[in-house]
Amino acid sequence: MMRTLVISPNWIGDAVMAQPLLQLLKAAHPERPIDVLAPPPVAPVWRQMAEVDDVMVTPFRHGALQLKERWRYARELRQRGYADAYVLPNTLKFALIPWLAGITRRVGYKGESRYGLINVMHHDDVPPRPMVPFYAALALPAVAPLPAAQRAAVPRPTLVASREQVNAACAKAGLDPARPLLAFAPGAEFGTAKRWPPGHFGQLARQVLAAMPEAQVVLLGSPKDRDTCDEVVQAAGVPDGVFNLAGATSLGEAVALIAHAGAVVSNDSGLLHIASALNRPVIAIYGPTDPGHAPPFSDLAASISLRLACAPCKQRECPLGHQDCMQKIAPQQVWQTLQPMLAAPA
Numbered sequence: 001m002m003r004t005l006v007i008s009p010n011w012i013g014d015a016v017m018a019q020p021l022l023q024l025l026k027a028a029h030p031e032r033p034i035d036v037l038a039p040p041p042v043a044p045v046w047r048q049m050a051e052v053d054d055v056m057v058t059p060f061r062h063g064a065l066q067l068k069e070r071w072r073y074a075r076e077l078r079q080r081g082y083a084d085a086y087v088l089p090n091t092l093k094f095a096l097i098p099w100l101a102g103i104t105r106r107v108g109y110k111g112e113s114r115y116g117l118i119n120v121m122h123h124d125d126v127p128p129r130p131m132v133p134f135y136a137a138l139a140l141p142a143v144a145p146l147p148a149a150q151r152a153a154v155p156r157p158t159l160v161a162s163r164e165q166v167n168a169a170c171a172k173a174g175l176d177p178a179r180p181l182l183a184f185a186p187g188a189e190f191g192t193a194k195r196w197p198p199g200h201f202g203q204l205a206r207q208v209l210a211a212m213p214e215a216q217v218v219l220l221g222s223p224k225d226r227d228t229c230d231e232v233v234q235a236a237g238v239p240d241g242v243f244n245l246a247g248a249t250s251l252g253e254a255v256a257l258i259a260h261a262g263a264v265v266s267n268d269s270g271l272l273h274i275a276s277a278l279n280r281p282v283i284a285i286y287g288p289t290d291p292g293h294a295p296p297f298s299d300l301a302a303s304i305s306l307r308l309a310c311a312p313c314k315q316r317e318c319p320l321g322h323q324d325c326m327q328k329i330a331p332q333q334v335w336q337t338l339q340p341m342l343a344a345p346a
Contacts, residue, residue: 001033002083003053005098008038008046009088011189012251012270013294015045016277017131018088019157022051024139025086032083037097044251045274048159060093067096074100086138087118107138131294132157156297157277161259169256173218173245180215182208182342183258183275185266186232187225187246191316193288194267196326198228202235203331204265204338209241212342216241218261220254220271223247263341265334272296281341283334287325288313300344302337304329 004025008015015038022034033053036046039060046055059073060066070093078101085098090111098106099117107120115121122142124134136154170177186201188194205217217236219229225246236242249257258264258274263281266272268289275282275298282296286305290312295303305311311325318325 001031002081004029004032004034005077005080005082005085005103006034006036007085007087007089007094007097008036008042010039010042012042012045013273014088014131014135015042016157016159016270016273017294018135019049019051019159019277020132020136020155021086021088021139022049023155023158024136026051028139035080035082037077041251044255045159045270047252048161048255050158050160066093070096071100073097074102077101077103087114088135088138092117107142109138128293130292132297157273158279159255159259159274159277161256161278165252165256166260169249169253170260172253173243173249173257175216175218175243175257177260180212181257181261182215182217183261183264183266183271183280184217184219184232185221185264185269185271185275186219186228187221187271188267188269189222189224193313193315193318193323193326194269195228196267196285196287196329198231199235200329200331200334201232201265202237204334205232205236205242206238207331207335208338209236209238211339213241216243218243218245218257220249220257221246263338265338268294276301281344283337283341285326285329285334287311287323287329288315288318290314300341302341304334304337 034051035054036052037056038046039058043055043057046052074097082103084105085103087095087108092112095114095117106118108118109122120142133154184201219232229244229246233242233244259278261280264275265283268286272284276296279298281300282298284296284303291303291305308325
């Protein structure tokens, strides 16, 4: 049986937004298993996708060519019998793998002038299209720009989490699954400019718990976000209702907790897109990035952006030193947006 190989992006959010591509591939060839080659931090997200048959974790170091290692890995892939490969990163080194593996049809964007390595080459629109249709277009003929009707017809990303996963994650974190749960994601891997201030998150948590004393507010993120989340707990002043779980959960456990949440408030980060794919009510806070490029796509979602003249600068740190695009988004503004979401039927 022939298989399809998908080479994952390096970011969690991008992996989530690539999931509609797999939906389209599975619809076109339901008999063909789909394998995903993914870096270790991103692999758990692919395991929550119904279309994925097998997730293979890449052994490569970030930024290194490691030509011998890629050749060795390609020989292993050759034995699995792939009909095609979809190379989602734009780098040359990832396009080498399916070429070395002898996979006949190799689909991707031009990226780093990958002529020959990619033999079904797509070109992006100008200005760039949003990320979900950007990846989904790889399942369609390589035409540019993508027709508006096809762009509108792209399915949205969908993740799944079982009740067993939710119960296990709640038990490990010491949470009561019968009490209301809200999830905050105060971190952002890309850089500090994308982070709504911890004090603002803390004030929002205080407002939530004043209105819903029985609620549990969980702070999710990587170990790098632990100190930021400690600041949120301190600013909230309600330590019994706010749980700093940054670095204390696996990504799979974070997915399960988000699946159980009544609402999610997040910076523009991977956890935001996970929440959208789980169809949770979402508030997405944007500063230096464009809310139109990677918006939330839940049934109930809101994007908050001041759209200042200096934004979107797309910088890791504020080049002007004031971070007004995030600092001036008041906690009260977010609370006013969140309240009707919490009152909406589940």
